Amino acid sequence: MALSREQLAQRVAQELQDGYYVNLGIGIPTLVANYVPEGMEVMLQSENGLLGMGEFPTEETVDADLINAGKQTVTATTGASYFSSADSFAMIRGGHVDLTVLGAFEVDQQGNIASWMIPGKLVKGMGGAMDLVASARNIVVTMTHANKKGESKLLKECTLPLTGAGCIKKIVSDLAYIEIRDGKFHLLERAPGVSVEEIVAKTAGELVVPEHVPEMNVS
Amino acid sequence: MALSREQLAQRVAQELQDGYYVNLGIGIPTLVANYVPEGMEVMLQSENGLLGMGEFPTEETVDADLINAGKQTVTATTGASYFSSADSFAMIRGGHVDLTVLGAFEVDQQGNIASWMIPGKLVKGMGGAMDLVASARNIVVTMTHANKKGESKLLKECTLPLTGAGCIKKIVSDLAYIEIRDGKFHLLERAPGVSVEEIVAKTAGELVVPEHVPEMNVS
Amino acid sequence: MSGFNKVVTSYDEALEGLSDNMTVIVGGFGLCGIPEGLIGKMKSLGVTGLTCVSNNAGVDGFGLGLLLEDKQIKKMIASYVGENALFEQQLLSGELEVELTPQGTLAEKMRAGGAGIPAFFTPAGYGTPVADGKEAREFDGKMHILESSIVGDFALVKAWKSDTMGNLVFRKTARNFNPMAATAGKVTVVEVEEIVAAGELDPNEIHTPGIYVNRVIKGSFEKRIEQLTLKK
């Protein structure tokens, strides 16, 4: 069965390592914070100027001057720091963030990503996504494998305007864990109960399927 | 008579205005701080990361962590701030300093300045001088009109490697106050008791001399 | 009064010289850390044809959204807009022009504007519509595009505290774009929660030195929260 949002977050969380500085995008990526493995510490970077983002505040601790990149009220953890947007993106652009997790509309087998603009629809803007994908050395895209019409989001070539070119190497979809190398998608894991055939059928780009495709370890 | 070092500083100090942020180079420029007119306040910027440089410390207040760009121990004034070298030169390069005073080996009538390198002699480096002259909108060069051999330092064209191109507009020498415009030196004031003839004789570049050349007001 | 006393006591003085068709940089991220009173004054002054540079465009009825009501903004340079029905309308009707800029590039453009760096290469936006018409160049095996700096006729900044000399301290994530905005205005006006005497701020802990600041005004702030999210 396709992974739930929580299971997607669970699988992405397996990419974390102790001591990682991590930037989580809005939506499913945000949920990853709930699945940091026991005994492991990570620090969350919020690109509006906070390293060490904590959980949501209580009514007593809410502070209009302390928000995350999604403009939600948050708290700061022990050892946190505040800085300007220029310093925040210096951090991001300079490759100092260990892992970046974000969503996408489409990813193609060249590692291109489209996530911000659908022609004909009103464009809200790219926010920090272009800086993040162009700069991070370690990016995980998390998204559904196909859109609501059943059309694949893993393409030979993106059809939408790009957010970044040649920058995506890992995808956690609701059906599979996939790596991009040598201009091809490589199927590494499948969601529990999901057949290789379904993944193949729902992947429009070139997919390399090894003999044995293990199931993801999610609960 | 040619101005003394103190008189040079006095004349330069007449370029100050209340509320000016000022960067003073090493040597005679440093003396300018002693001649800030009564009732006027200026703040000194030291390019190693201090805005609000104060006088030298006493033995009790000396602090190895508080020096100026000449590596001398200093103090900080009320309202001072410390910042990094990148932030300091952002301030300088961005044109936020109101007045920059520095010395030179040569200046030419195009506003070129040479102040850091004499071929054949060991070069110590330009320090912050190239950033300062390239960026400041208001620069006063203070120097002797001629070198020890009596050769003019106000040239048609600099002979030494440049510190900056086309950036100097005002010179206070020991003989005269001169402005550079339209590719020519313009004599505006002469040192008390110094003849126009002497200034003309010691200026190798093209010098425009008005009918009346007032004496500088120095004591 | 010292030449370094930057304090003004009325919004009229604070925005003196602001006129139609100017470029105005405004600090803030969403509704966090915005100069509320200065924006309100821009509205009541009725200046039009403005190019506003700010990460976002406020919401209906708050922040820069207020300036949309009377169509004061001609062009918006931002990274993320459209929290705002009025914005959408004016964009679709062609009354408003938008230049979408990656957030890090926008921050760096302001910083560069204040720092005398006219242009810089960044990897952000290469291969995307943002790169259209811009010079692209490879460094170290990776493609980058050349972006130019931004300077505003005015920069409107929100800080936590200022001393009378314009030295600024920001608070938590209300810092965001404000420090860069402060450096990038030909005239920089700062609205603060508290003004203290010169010497009260630790020189080691000043975020923005007063050299960048022309005028300081004590404001009062609603500090509206855009997305109140509480722990469950």
Added chain:
Amino acid sequence: MSGFNKVVTSYDEALEGLSDNMTVIVGGFGLCGIPEGLIGKMKSLGVTGLTCVSNNAGVDGFGLGLLLEDKQIKKMIASYVGENALFEQQLLSGELEVELTPQGTLAEKMRAGGAGIPAFFTPAGYGTPVADGKEAREFDGKMHILESSIVGDFALVKAWKSDTMGNLVFRKTARNFNPMAATAGKVTVVEVEEIVAAGELDPNEIHTPGIYVNRVIKGSFEKRIEQLTLKK
């Protein structure tokens, strides 16, 4: 032990991985704010062929001058040198190469290196020997040259205080090049006067977030003064 505990207790650990022919960025301005113990350890390790990037090259017997005694430095990138007889000798004999860089450009090159900006335009040095071989371009009627960023294999930094997570605070003008150096090292090692527990530093007053810092060591400092100048 948390993955964010950056504290090491020996200089061997602090400089683990440092080897011959590496590029090492060193913070400090003159003898002010230099990582004294780390420089001493570089000397005793005997690494050679180093490219050192630092505003100055120390004096005879102190600071980077120590590394000249055993000819450990192959190339120096600095804005001002020659407070140092040994430096002069090795330069004249051709044993030492020097790349003189305007001070502001040097600071910006480090900042850019840490910030993922591979190159930027600056007016500093246009029309001078510094511009030789560099691209020149006019912006807004003024000529600029293209300068590229610097990244070090190691960055050696001196800070006042660190918490265990590597968040740093600098003191007075001992800040100088240290914050940029901290961002521009593949491995950044910081020598501090005091290490405090995480949470002891005010998050609003941290100069360098711990994300840039790999290792922190408590040093002891002579803090030699280069030009003791007292009020008369």
